[in-house]
Amino acid sequence: MNSFGKVASLIGVILIVSAGGWKFNNYMYTTSTPTCQLSGIEPGGTYGQAIVGKVRGQDDYKVARLILSIDGEPLSTFKIGKSSFEHPFSLSLENLSQGKHIFTAEVETGGHITRKVCQKVEFYVDKNPVQLAFVKNGVDAKVYQGKTFHLQFQANKELKSAVVKLFSKEYPCFLESNRSLVYECYIPIECEEVPHEYALTVEAMDRVGNKASLETTVRVLSFPFRKQSLTIPADKIKAEDEKGLSEKDLETDIEALLKKSPRQKLWHGPFITPIEIKDQKQITTDYGVIRTTQQRGVCQHKALDMYTTPKSVIWAPQDGIIALKNRFAHSGNTVIIDHGWGVFTLLFHLDTFAPLEVGEMIKKGKPVGTLGKTGYATGYHVHWEMRIGNVAVDPLEWTKSHF
Numbered sequence: 001m002n003s004f005g006k007v008a009s010l011i012g013v014i015l016i017v018s019a020g021g022w023k024f025n026n027y028m029y030t031t032s033t034p035t036c037q038l039s040g041i042e043p044g045g046t047y048g049q050a051i052v053g054k055v056r057g058q059d060d061y062k063v064a065r066l067i068l069s070i071d072g073e074p075l076s077t078f079k080i081g082k083s084s085f086e087h088p089f090s091l092s093l094e095n096l097s098q099g100k101h102i103f104t105a106e107v108e109t110g111g112h113i114t115r116k117v118c119q120k121v122e123f124y125v126d127k128n129p130v131q132l133a134f135v136k137n138g139v140d141a142k143v144y145q146g147k148t149f150h151l152q153f154q155a156n157k158e159l160k161s162a163v164v165k166l167f168s169k170e171y172p173c174f175l176e177s178n179r180s181l182v183y184e185c186y187i188p189i190e191c192e193e194v195p196h197e198y199a200l201t202v203e204a205m206d207r208v209g210n211k212a213s214l215e216t217t218v219r220v221l222s223f224p225f226r227k228q229s230l231t232i233p234a235d236k237i238k239a240e241d242e243k244g245l246s247e248k249d250l251e252t253d254i255e256a257l258l259k260k261s262p263r264q265k266l267w268h269g270p271f272i273t274p275i276e277i278k279d280q281k282q283i284t285t286d287y288g289v290i291r292t293t294q295q296r297g298v299c300q301h302k303a304l305d306m307y308t309t310p311k312s313v314i315w316a317p318q319d320g321i322i323a324l325k326n327r328f329a330h331s332g333n334t335v336i337i338d339h340g341w342g343v344f345t346l347l348f349h350l351d352t353f354a355p356l357e358v359g360e361m362i363k364k365g366k367p368v369g370t371l372g373k374t375g376y377a378t379g380y381h382v383h384w385e386m387r388i389g390n391v392a393v394d395p396l397e398w399t400k401s402h403f
Ligand SMILES: [Zn+2]
Pocket: 285, 301, 303, 304, 305, 382, 383, 384
């Protein structure tokens, strides 16, 4: 062996010895905690069939074993023998009962000191099909043009999604309350809806992806809307046009507000009228009156006009969020209250606004402003409009029915 060979073999010996020493050191003295990561199983998730996922783990020295358990009972143990690993698993739910379970993946290290880490995930097994039954308006349902069609059905479990399909449109369904499995849907019937019998379908899906549906029919009945003609002085229109934003601006605002409406029912119980009605004569224009005006021609008044002493307080008809407070040419001083799920109260022609900020919560019966004649108004009155998903419906129905 020449000198070069001697040096090379000496370096080799040193490397082997030091590598061995390094391993020995790690075997003896590694104290760090190994890692364990679970994928394919979501905390709090619901599963109907097998769960397929992966466990990843790593240790500064070596992972010896991976132990998988369900509800504290060991399911399987895998020998690893590497510092990092990725192990697929498939969990059959066949023998698991309906309801909550805990899946545990435990990583155990080799070495002089055995170290462990475990990941626990709580999940739910749901093997039951979805069951649905109508509770309200499922049989022989009839609704007038301009009214709200309130549908209720019960499910056997909480659903991931539920919609009602009617008039080639979709309407969202939501839980009546947190303590109930009754779902409800508010469908605004346009004044122009053609009287006819329509097919209605409820489509529901649970968290596992099981689907179910219900079918019925709804008969839309013709409502005998009255007629009225109205003249607003040209100088009043000109003056208001200078003070307020356009009707198009208001509609654009409403479209934007609708997208932000909380997916939560903020109202409780029946609505109240924004002013006290002691005499039916205080209602100057009913909902749905077909009106002829010089600037619009023939159009339907899809709100209630009512009056009382000028500058009296106007009250919030229900709990909600102040969604808009602004001056428009046609509607004058305007307030919109968002009651959640796209149900809006619109109040027009206020004299003054109550000190309210947009975005703040308001309770039923709290002041919104005072009775005025701002906008295209011929005299002191409040115009109360209710919109569901931007379709104006009869507000009085919401004061009488338990929606
Ligand atoms: Zn009106």
